[in-house]
Amino acid sequence: MAQQSGLDFAELLRRLRVQAGLTQEELAEAARLSPRSVSDLERGVHRSAHKNTAELLADALGLAEPMRALFVAAARGHGPAAPIAAAAALEMEPGAATATATRTLPRASVSFTGRSQEVARLLEALTPEAARGAVLGIHAIDGMAGIGKTTLAVHAAHILAESFPDGQFFLPLHAHTPGQRPVDPADALTSLLLTAGLGAQQIPPGLEARAARWRDHVAGKRILLLLDDAAGHEQVRPLLPGTVGSLVLITSRRRLAALEDAAQISLDTLSPDDAATLLARLAARPSLGSGDRALAEITRLCGYLPLAIGMLASQLRNHPARTAADLAGELAAARDRLALMYAENLSVGAAFDLSYADLNPGQQRMFRRIGLIPGPSLDVYAAAALDGSALATARRRLDELYDQHLIAEPAPGRYELHDLIREHARALAAADEAESDEATGRLLDYYLHAALAAGRHFSPWATAYRRPPPSPPPSDAPDLSGIARAADWLEAERANLDAATDHAAGHQRPTHAVAIAAAMSGFLSARGYLVQSGEFQRRALAAAHQAGDRLGEAGALAALGQLQQTVSDYPAAAASLAEAVAMFGDIGDVSGQAYALNDLGFVQVLTGDYRAAEASHRQALEIAHLGGNRSLETMALANLGLVKTLTGDHSTAAAYLQRALALSHDLDNVLQQAFIFNGLGVVQQETGDYEAATASQQQSLALFRDMGHLMGQAYVLNDMGLVHQETGNYASAAENHEQALAWFSELGNRLGQAEALNRLGELAMRTSASGQSRELHTQALGIAREVSSAFEEARALEGIGRSYLHNGDRDQAAEHLLQAVAIYERLGVPGARRVQQTVKDEGLSSEEPP
Numbered sequence: 001m002a003q004q005s006g007l008d009f010a011e012l013l014r015r016l017r018v019q020a021g022l023t024q025e026e027l028a029e030a031a032r033l034s035p036r037s038v039s040d041l042e043r044g045v046h047r048s049a050h051k052n053t054a055e056l057l058a059d060a061l062g063l064a065e066p067m068r069a070l071f072v073a074a075a076r077g078h079g080p081a082a083p084i085a086a087a088a089a090l091e092m093e094p095g096a097a098t099a100t101a102t103r104t105l106p107r108a109s110v111s112f113t114g115r116s117q118e119v120a121r122l123l124e125a126l127t128p129e130a131a132r133g134a135v136l137g138i139h140a141i142d143g144m145a146g147i148g149k150t151t152l153a154v155h156a157a158h159i160l161a162e163s164f165p166d167g168q169f170f171l172p173l174h175a176h177t178p179g180q181r182p183v184d185p186a187d188a189l190t191s192l193l194l195t196a197g198l199g200a201q202q203i204p205p206g207l208e209a210r211a212a213r214w215r216d217h218v219a220g221k222r223i224l225l226l227l228d229d230a231a232g233h234e235q236v237r238p239l240l241p242g243t244v245g246s247l248v249l250i251t252s253r254r255r256l257a258a259l260e261d262a263a264q265i266s267l268d269t270l271s272p273d274d275a276a277t278l279l280a281r282l283a284a285r286p287s288l289g290s291g292d293r294a295l296a297e298i299t300r301l302c303g304y305l306p307l308a309i310g311m312l313a314s315q316l317r318n319h320p321a322r323t324a325a326d327l328a329g330e331l332a333a334a335r336d337r338l339a340l341m342y343a344e345n346l347s348v349g350a351a352f353d354l355s356y357a358d359l360n361p362g363q364q365r366m367f368r369r370i371g372l373i374p375g376p377s378l379d380v381y382a383a384a385a386l387d388g389s390a391l392a393t394a395r396r397r398l399d400e401l402y403d404q405h406l407i408a409e410p411a412p413g414r415y416e417l418h419d420l421i422r423e424h425a426r427a428l429a430a431a432d433e434a435e436s437d438e439a440t441g442r443l444l445d446y447y448l449h450a451a452l453a454a455g456r457h458f459s460p461w462a463t464a465y466r467r468p469p470p471s472p473p474p475s476d477a478p479d480l481s482g483i484a485r486a487a488d489w490l491e492a493e494r495a496n497l498d499a500a501t502d503h504a505a506g507h508q509r510p511t512h513a514v515a516i517a518a519a520m521s522g523f524l525s526a527r528g529y530l531v532q533s534g535e536f537q538r539r540a541l542a543a544a545h546q547a548g549d550r551l552g553e554a555g556a557l558a559a560l561g562q563l564q565q566t567v568s569d570y571p572a573a574a575a576s577l578a579e580a581v582a583m584f585g586d587i588g589d590v591s592g593q594a595y596a597l598n599d600l601g602f603v604q605v606l607t608g609d610y611r612a613a614e615a616s617h618r619q620a621l622e623i624a625h626l627g628g629n630r631s632l633e634t635m636a637l638a639n640l641g642l643v644k645t646l647t648g649d650h651s652t653a654a655a656y657l658q659r660a661l662a663l664s665h666d667l668d669n670v671l672q673q674a675f676i677f678n679g680l681g682v683v684q685q686e687t688g689d690y691e692a693a694t695a696s697q698q699q700s701l702a703l704f705r706d707m708g709h710l711m712g713q714a715y716v717l718n719d720m721g722l723v724h725q726e727t728g729n730y731a732s733a734a735e736n737h738e739q740a741l742a743w744f745s746e747l748g749n750r751l752g753q754a755e756a757l758n759r760l761g762e763l764a765m766r767t768s769a770s771g772q773s774r775e776l777h778t779q780a781l782g783i784a785r786e787v788s789s790a791f792e793e794a795r796a797l798e799g800i801g802r803s804y805l806h807n808g809d810r811d812q813a814a815e816h817l818l819q820a821v822a823i824y825e826r827l828g829v830p831g832a833r834r835v836q837q838t839v840k841d842e843g844l845s846s847e848e849p850p
Contacts, residue, residue: 009041013041016063031060032056033056037053057075102170102171105161106150115148140263141265143253144305148270153226157249164224166221166223177229182235185207193210208238214239220245231252231358232252233258255404270299271304276292279313285317295324298312298327298331301332301337302331303419311343312331341420348420352421359401366397369386372436374440374496374499377415377495378414378415380398380413381450382447386440390475407421414492442474447500451493453486454485454489455486455519457483457522457670494524494532498536505540510547511549513544514552518555520536525566526707527709527710540556540559541560551587558592558595558596561573568751570606571788573599578600580596594623595632604616608791608823610829617636618636631669631672638676641654641656654683661677664676678696678697678719698720701720713743721736721763751784751789754783758776758792761774761796770807780799794819794820801815801820814839
């Protein structure tokens with residue numbers, strides 16, 4: 001409020017009449033005075049008025065305390081400085097809020113629920129004993145609109161009131177009162193001084209003088225001051241007492257970080273249980289309990305926000321015919337939930353509107369655009385893309401929105417919106433469809449380029465890397481050149497990328513949906529997010545097919561085949577990969593064809609068709625060599641090494657793997673190196689070089705760990721366990737196999753489970769636990785037959801036969817061992833000779849098994 005020292009009562013009366021929109025005649029009629037009396041006062045004919053006249057004029061002008069008292073004092077001319085001081089205190093522009101302090105606290109809510117930790121913190125910090133040791137006790141309670149700041153502050157103030165016998169003051173500061181601007185600090189001080197008992201003539205002009213007068217008045221006293229709905233630290237700071245023993249509670253939608261001495265309490269939404277309890281209490285329906293499903297659904301759809309819960313409870317309380325289930329269904333079906341959250345002339349949306357109005361145009365634009373994110377969260381890079389602004393600008397605006405509780409920061413650098421605030425932001429953004437489409441397009445472009453940069457470490461063969469992206473790269477993007485950073489980024493953005501592909505597929509951006517899904521495929525499989533990976537690939541496949549994108553469709557088929565192989569659905573994997581091979585061939589993408597052939601060959605390995613597998617890998621190797629594709633050549637060589645290992649040609653296997661390892665080092669392909677070291681370790685173990693095998697597996701394990709590749713770690717641990725078995729370290733072997741089994745089970749890899757169970761069965765046999773061995777192998781046998789893994793089936797049958805042989809049951813031993821021999825022979829693997837030798841040595845029947 002500006003002060004004008006020359007203002008007299010005549011001018012003051014004229015200004016107040018004009019602000020009220022009244023003529024002299026209308027004011028006179030409302031005050032039951034003659035028009036001449038009003039005119040004489042405004043012209044200064046009478047420089048003061050009788051008390052009764054002043055009171056009638058104050059009532060006609062609608063003046064509330066303490067403005068009414070100041071007006072009456074000015075009208076009566078109490079002291080030479082009184083008219084000027086009163087006029088300065090009352091001179092307000094239209095729309096300014098009236099400062100109205102009271103010596104009584106607002107009524108405490110009888111339905112106060114939850115907030116036990118916050119209440120305990122306030123009571124502990126605000127006890128007189130704590131206050132005596134501090135110069136000043138200031139506690140700022142902040143939070144989003146409708147979170148219950150005032151309710152908590154009033155609740156705590158009532159509990160503490162008796163400890164402050166010199167007075168409890170409540171002053172609304174109106175930062176978010178519709179139609180009003182925040183209370184001016186000078187007006188607030190005038191109101192506090194009048195409420196404290198000072199006369200108008202004792203109140204000096206000017207903010208600093210009034211602040212000093214207030215501090216002097218409360219010096220040495222023990223008061224509790226509750227300042228409600230503060231706009232910022234500038235509004236609050238002049239109102240603070242300055243001596244020991246005074247306690248101040250402040251509520252604000254802003255984080256008052258500039259109040260250095262203030263302890264901050266930031267309120268979150270209620271817990272689901274507390275929210276349901278609050279709704280049940282406010283609805284006043286004895287038949288409803290806090291465990292009612294409909295109540296739980298209503299509070300969830302309210303985002304556990306107390307203001308929204310209170311308004312919906314009011315609807316239930318005032319509409320007895322409605323049931324909680326009816327209201328829950330209406331909320332769930334609503335396209336605009338905020339429109340349903342109202343009570344009389346109050347609404348959640350209106351409360352959010354007031355917070356939005358506090359923002360400057362740049363902050364408002366950022367807020368609207370953040371509401372467009374398809375996923376649950378965003379970082380500063382995504383915000384910059386949405387806003388079309390520089391990174392520093394985006395970071396500053398995010399911080400500003402955070403300070404005003406319009407966004408939350410649940411983890412460093414990651415931001416979220418409350419569900420209802422997101423709806424509010426989206427509704428605002430919908431007013432400009434073109435702006436929204438452009439902002440969303442920029443966000444999808446950013447996600448695409450960043451996903452491609454990060455996913456390259458896990459699936460460099462994806463089709464997305466063999467054609468240019470549909471848009472230029474963003475101006476700002478994180479550094480994802482290292483595999484650890486790439487993995488961290490993909491993990492943090494996983495849900496957002498999932499939502500982005502879904503949004504792209506449904507909004508005529510199929511290229512984005514296909515490319516993001518392809519870039520994510522390797523990472524999702526490595527981390528075991530197999531269900532999510534399946535959703536990605538099926539969505540991408542449908543989008544590519546609908547758009548007529550043959551390359552994208554072939555790539556999605558190949559990625560889907562890889563996933564189906566991972567979950568041991570080998571018939572489906574073979575079908576998807578064969579279709580991908582054919583489709584790549586039709587469109588002339590030989591590299592894609594070779595990659596799909598490699599994956600198809602691996603499926604053939606797992607199902608025991610080693611001849612077909614070798615043919616597929618050799619064809620892939622030939623294509624890679626002719627096309628100069630060294631990454632593809634590395635993969636084909638490594639897979640040929642696997643085939644040769646399984647068929648007992650260890651020298652050839654080692655040669656293939658060494659060539660592949662050299663190429664992977666040249667290409668700096670860490671993922672391929674990890675797989676190749678694992679393959680080399682198996683060859684070295686099977687040829688008895690246990691020291692080299694241990695070194696290779698440890699290198700492989702370290703690389704997989706650095707990538708967070710759980711599936712790779714599980715396979716390496718299982719293979720290391722066998723090395724420990726053969727070197728007599730049974731404790732370490734058991735630990736490795738059991739950890740591998742746990743991860744395979746967690747990741748849904750049925751074949752891996754069979755492999756680990758067979759290894760544990762072999763370990764049990766080494767320790768003469770034949771019964772346990774047979775049980776483990778029997779579990780493995782069931783899984784192997786379920787997934788059509790002939791090799792693990794034969795291994796399980798061999799283990800069961802040896803356990804029977806150990807127990808002297810020669811008939812059962814012969815039956816199972818001979819079945820194992822038959823499968824090994826069909827596969828053409830060395831296990832046939834090993835089991836045949838056992839049958840011969842033990843003199844078991846050599847008849848064909850039934």
